[in-house]
Amino acid sequence: MNVQVQRVETPAELKLASQFAERKDALVGADTLGAGRAAAFARFEAVGLPHRRVEEFKYTDMRARLREVADAGETQVTLPDAQGGVRVTSLAEALASDGAAIAERIAERFTGFDSPLLDLNEAFASAGAVIDIAAGANVAEPVRAGFAHPAGKRGDSVALYSVGSGASVTLIEKAGSADGGAQGGHVSHVDVADGAKVTFIRHVDAGAQGVHSGGLAVTVGANATFDLLLVVSTGELVRTDIGLRFVGGDAVANLRGLHLAGSTRHVDTTLFVDHAEPGCVSRELFKSVLDDRARSVFQGKILVRQKAQKTDGKMMAQALMLSDDAEADSKPELEIYADDVQCGHGSTTGRVDDTLLFYLMARGIPKREATRMLVSAFAGEVFDDLDEAVAEEFSAVAEEWLERHLA
Amino acid sequence: MPAVQETIEQVKSIDVDKYKYGFTTDIEMEKAPKGLSEDVIRFISARKHEPEWMLEWRLDAYKRWQTMNEPKWAKLDYPKIDFNDIYYYAAPKGQDGPKSLDEVDPELLRTYEKLGIPLKEQEILAGVRKADEPSKLDEEAGGDRPYGKVAIDAVFDSVSVVTTFKDELAKHGIIFCSISEALREHPELVKQYLGSVVPVSDNYYATLNSAVFSDGSFVYIPKGVRCPMELSTYFRINEMDTGQFERTLIIADEGSYVSYLEGCTAPMRDVNQLHAAVVELIALDDAEIKYSTVQNWYPGDKDGKGGIYNFVTKRGDCRGRNSKISWTQVETGSAITWKYPSCILRGDNSRGEFYSIAVSNGYQQVDSGTKMVHLGRNTSSRIISKGIAAGRSQNTYRGLVSAHAKATNARNFTQCDSLLIGNDCGAHTVPYIEAKNSSATFEHEATTSKISDDQMFYCLSRGLGEEEAVALIVNGFVRDVIQQLPMEFMVETQKLIGISLEGSVG
Numbered sequence: 001m002n003v004q005v006q007r008v009e010t011p012a013e014l015k016l017a018s019q020f021a022e023r024k025d026a027l028v029g030a031d032t033l034g035a036g037r038a039a040a041f042a043r044f045e046a047v048g049l050p051h052r053r054v055e056e057f058k059y060t061d062m063r064a065r066l067r068e069v070a071d072a073g074e075t076q077v078t079l080p081d082a083q084g085g086v087r088v089t090s091l092a093e094a095l096a097s098d099g100a101a102i103a104e105r106i107a108e109r110f111t112g113f114d115s116p117l118l119d120l121n122e123a124f125a126s127a128g129a130v131i132d133i134a135a136g137a138n139v140a141e142p143v144r145a146g147f148a149h150p151a152g153k154r155g156d157s158v159a160l161y162s163v164g165s166g167a168s169v170t171l172i173e174k175a176g177s178a179d180g181g182a183q184g185g186h187v188s189h190v191d192v193a194d195g196a197k198v199t200f201i202r203h204v205d206a207g208a209q210g211v212h213s214g215g216l217a218v219t220v221g222a223n224a225t226f227d228l229l230l231v232v233s234t235g236e237l238v239r240t241d242i243g244l245r246f247v248g249g250d251a252v253a254n255l256r257g258l259h260l261a262g263s264t265r266h267v268d269t270t271l272f273v274d275h276a277e278p279g280c281v282s283r284e285l286f287k288s289v290l291d292d293r294a295r296s297v298f299q300g301k302i303l304v305r306q307k308a309q310k311t312d313g314k315m316m317a318q319a320l321m322l323s324d325d326a327e328a329d330s331k332p333e334l335e336i337y338a339d340d341v342q343c344g345h346g347s348t349t350g351r352v353d354d355t356l357l358f359y360l361m362a363r364g365i366p367k368r369e370a371t372r373m374l375v376s377a378f379a380g381e382v383f384d385d386l387d388e389a390v391a392e393e394f395s396a397v398a399e400e401w402l403e404r405h406l407a
Numbered sequence: 408m409p410a411v412q413e414t415i416e417q418v419k420s421i422d423v424d425k426y427k428y429g430f431t432t433d434i435e436m437e438k439a440p441k442g443l444s445e446d447v448i449r450f451i452s453a454r455k456h457e458p459e460w461m462l463e464w465r466l467d468a469y470k471r472w473q474t475m476n477e478p479k480w481a482k483l484d485y486p487k488i489d490f491n492d493i494y495y496y497a498a499p500k501g502q503d504g505p506k507s508l509d510e511v512d513p514e515l516l517r518t519y520e521k522l523g524i525p526l527k528e529q530e531i532l533a534g535v536r537k538a539d540e541p542s543k544l545d546e547e548a549g550g551d552r553p554y555g556k557v558a559i560d561a562v563f564d565s566v567s568v569v570t571t572f573k574d575e576l577a578k579h580g581i582i583f584c585s586i587s588e589a590l591r592e593h594p595e596l597v598k599q600y601l602g603s604v605v606p607v608s609d610n611y612y613a614t615l616n617s618a619v620f621s622d623g624s625f626v627y628i629p630k631g632v633r634c635p636m637e638l639s640t641y642f643r644i645n646e647m648d649t650g651q652f653e654r655t656l657i658i659a660d661e662g663s664y665v666s667y668l669e670g671c672t673a674p675m676r677d678v679n680q681l682h683a684a685v686v687e688l689i690a691l692d693d694a695e696i697k698y699s700t701v702q703n704w705y706p707g708d709k710d711g712k713g714g715i716y717n718f719v720t721k722r723g724d725c726r727g728r729n730s731k732i733s734w735t736q737v738e739t740g741s742a743i744t745w746k747y748p749s750c751i752l753r754g755d756n757s758r759g760e761f762y763s764i765a766v767s768n769g770y771q772q773v774d775s776g777t778k779m780v781h782l783g784r785n786t787s788s789r790i791i792s793k794g795i796a797a798g799r800s801q802n803t804y805r806g807l808v809s810a811h812a813k814a815t816n817a818r819n820f821t822q823c824d825s826l827l828i829g830n831d832c833g834a835h836t837v838p839y840i841e842a843k844n845s846s847a848t849f850e851h852e853a854t855t856s857k858i859s860d861d862q863m864f865y866c867l868s869r870g871l872g873e874e875e876a877v878a879l880i881v882n883g884f885v886r887d888v889i890q891q892l893p894m895e896f897m898v899e900t901q902k903l904i905g906i907s908l909e910g911s912v913g
Binding site for chain 2: 055058059181251277306317319321322323324325326327328330331332333334336337338339340341342343344345347348349350351
């Protein structure tokens with residue numbers, strides 16, 4: 001009785017299809033990754049670029065925003081320096097030595113929801129890194145990797161991290177390229193074994209015109225601790241899909257994020273936390289500071305499965321708007337099937353508090369400086385539990401952004 | 408604590424899974440042919456002696472409905488509904504909006520007695536039967552007991568069978584009648600406001616309702632009038648395989664106030680029945696509407712068989728400055744609930760409120776919440792939602808709070824708490840918070856927990872049984888919402904919560 005609507009492919013979708021047809025046999029590891037890439041692209045093609053009628057993309061209409069697809073280019077990968085307990089190989093080397101295992105790890109991506117953008121990344125990703133931390137290793141220096149997408153071109157990269165049981169490490173990656181408006185995405189898979197302690201930082205710096213669709217797929221083993229900090233400082237359109245699953249009991253995840261956006265930028269972080277095992281604790285804190293006509297989106301979902309008793313989950317999304325035209329959307333969701341749990345979420349949206357501003361100004365601090373102090377205190381909460389040196393490095397990113405926007 | 412005592416007694420007196428309104432009334436019915444077509448719509452419209460424009464309106468809605476798809480986004484799982492296997496119109500035979508109770512089938516009156524329509528209402532029903540002195544009784548009631556008077560519009564399947572207290576209300580210029588009567592008597596008001604809050608093609612079920620709605624209530628409160636009594640509609644689905652599609656339209660003109668109550672029940676049947684209502688509220692400058700619902704449709708049996716599918720679109724439009732709309736709902740019935748009473752805060756300084764208790768047990772599925780759309784300046788809204796899931800039920804809160812670019816100083820406070828009783832149920836929260844204005848202040852908090860062992864131990868050690876203790880704690884948990892209910896509903900609600908949670912412990 002009802003009229004069925006036929007999906008019309010957009011020029012961007014058509015171009016992606018022709019790019020895939022052209023490039024698929026020439027991409028690194030075509031023999032081992034070929035089947036996975038074809039399957040991923042087929043999944044993408046079946047639904048196309050996600051639009052606002054797709055629940056997870058309700059606030060980020062990729063079909064409307066991605067009108068033109070850039071030509072393919074090469075992604076520059078900066079591999080971490082050698083260090084005790086850290087084994088680093090480029091994606092190409094890893095595929096040459098152990099292709100089947102790598103293909104399996106890439107195919108096992110967990111995000112908890114269908115993301116056509118991550119499928120697209122999987123179909124095209126040809127550069128990347130495989131980083132393994134040995135069991136029990138206590139890695140002193142942060143392990144830093146960079147994934148710079150080509151200026152004015154399109155690039156996709158993937159990183160596979162595995163952290164052995166009982167190891168302790170800080171992983172820092174910088175994704176996107178600061179100049180030239182690259183298009184592309186970077187997806188990291190992080191497997192945290194039992195009892196390991198990982199601090200993972202991703203800084204998305206996609207440049208003024210850049211379009212970045214990233215992903216993070218994390219599994220956390222029993223008694224492990226996983227701390228995340230996501231900082232998005234530039235990029236015309238940045239979307240990050242994060243999926244985290246507890247695969248062992250009594251683990252802890254601290255997920256934090258900071259969106260800094262001005263101009264007409266659009267920053268979206270969509271998160272899914274799967275409490276599949278009992279006794280795990282998750283804390284989510286996502287903050288946005290918005291100026292001009294920028295828009296920030298945070299969608300977070302905590303799923304507590306029936307067996308995950310004694311789960312403790314708290315999610316918080318806060319947005320601070322510096323201009324009248326900014327927009328903040330948030331959707332913190334809870335889906336709970338176990339009865340002995342404590343879960344909560346909160347969300348606040350507002351501008352700099354006039355009373356606080358008055359308090360500072362009454363003490364002789366100029367308005368601009370007072371605002372900077374308040375905003376910096378608001379944003380700074382996400383750096384609280386980090387090592388001092390790392391916290392300083394990223395709070396400097398926030399400070400620099402603030403200096404520019406409050407000028 | 409007398410109320411709690413009542414809950415306990417109620418729990419004792421009724422067996423598990425016993426739905427007390429599950430009787431059927433054997434009454435001769437007139438039905439439209441099964442299924443949906445233009446002919447059925449013409450039949451309904453003709454049966455109601457509607458003006459030509461109304462028929463056009465319905466046919467237009469039907470055309471649009473055919474191009475729409477059933478929404479799938481809600482967290483509900485049910486077999487596909489065959490919209491052609493339903494009677495869209497069923498009316499007690501010989502009834503066409505009776506003027507006095509002489510015309511009402513005694514069987515119907517007995518039904519209302521069984522439903523426990525407020526006792527004083529039964530007096531009134533009896534009083535109305537004395538055709539020569541109805542107004543005297545009205546005055547008596549008015550003079551002696553100014554508080555607690557309730558005027559009732561009773562809707563049986565597709566037709567409004569009786570409306571009480573019309574004369575007294577008319578003295579204040581208040582119009583309270585069935586919507587089909589309003590279409591005949593006050594077409595200009597209906598034409599001006601019908602569909603102005605919930606447009607014809609708003610959503611799948613609202614569009615279906617626009618095409619086939621058969622009856623419902625119409626209320627108009629004139630300028631500056633404070634409605635002297637509670638207005639109430641009582642909905643009852645009786646016939647097998649019928650859908651109920653009622654439409655309620657309430658207009659509060661400048662400076663007026665009205666409190667409106669709605670109750671619903673249905674017989675126990677093995678098959679699922681469809682209920683798709685549309686409620687539109689319009690509050691002009693300085694007006695206030697308080698709308699309370701106790702929804703107690705048949706929820707299905709303990710194996711999840713049968714029950715009402717409840718797909719309802721309720722929306723209030725705070726059109727004028729300083730207007731206020733407040734929704735209070737207690738949801739305990741229905742196999743499926745899909746319901747989001749909303750407020751459009753268009754007028755400056757307008758205020759929207761939503762208080763909800765949703766209790767689900769057995770295999771019930773609830774996906775309910777609200778939308779607060781801030782359009783005007785200095786608008787504020789408040790959402791308090793309490794979800795209680797027991798048995799194998801799924802209980803979802805889904806709510807939207809949005810501030811548009813011109814909604815300076817919009818304020819919202821949302822609190823949604825969920826309580827899980829047992830390990831086979833689910834409680835979910837899906838809030839959407841959209842701020843397009845930096846001066847908007849939105850606060851949202853949600854918690855999910857179970858009844859703590861400490862609380863249970865405390866109650867048990869004082870000699871309460873497990874179920875009594877649960878009812879006591881739950882009543883405390885939902886107190887914020889119950890306090891918003893008119894007195895008549897408060898006691899009933901506490902009873903209902905006792906019933907719905909029965910069998911959930913142990």
